[in-house]
Amino acid sequence: MRIIAGEHKGRNLKAVPGKATRPTTDKVKEAVFQMMGPFFNGGNCLDLFAGSGSLGIEAISRGMKHAIFVDNQNKAIQTIRENINQLKIAERTEIYRTEAKNALRALEKRQLKFSLILLDPPYKKYAYEDIIRTILRMGLLEENGFIYCEHDAAYQMPPIEPDLTIVKEAGYGTIGVTIYQKGTVI
Template identity: 50%
Template structure:
């Protein structure tokens, strides 16, 4: 696992020890960023099920201004912090150990909006429709921002969720990437 492109291109990233997390493959990560825009000029990113932090770190490497990483697994949080140090991005990041829904509710109090939100929950614990609804109904996403969901191919997400619409869905083996934005 590595940073695919940008200023930290080629830098290796550590995976979370054990089998509780499923890192996004380099092929899928590269596809995600080819879809949403290969490079950014600023913007705030939320990596909600951070795991190793690969998606948020990739966004930082490609020009995002700041990223917030959230995972409820202690080992994942430690891995994200280590990967951020490896990439020298600790000043551009906040890392929290929290449940996804609680983290979203805490972010509501800060009155911030994200340019990109990555939702890559463990396949067995997906609550994507509810989380997308919270994000969109409470304006956590910038008006032209995107929510990127990584999920099992067997999971079918609706064309519309609250104030949002699915704009794209692509499958890579047993993984599907579905992207939402405001209607």
């Protein structure tokens, strides 16, 4: 697993040991970020269900100013810390070991807004639509911001809200990707 582009291009990242997480492949990561950017000019990123943190770290490498990583597994949190320390980007990150809904409530209280929210939960264990509606209700996604959903390729992500548009859907073997954007899409 490596960083595909940007400031830390080519650097290797550690994967979470064991089978509790499923790392996003380099091929998928490269294709997805090309769809959304491919580079960012600042902004905040939320990597919910972060695993190794590779998606949020890729966003930082491509120009995101700050990223918050959330996972509820100790091994994942340890791996994220190791990856962030190796790249010397700790000052641009926050890491939390908690359930996703608890993290969203805490972020709402802080009145944070994100230009990119990454959702890659364990397949079939979370209702994507509920999480996305919660994010929108709490006002966590800024205007023109993206929500990236990685899911089982057999699952068809639905339209969710009138001001949240599906801008890209793609399949990569058993992995499906759906990208939503808030606001008027040009």
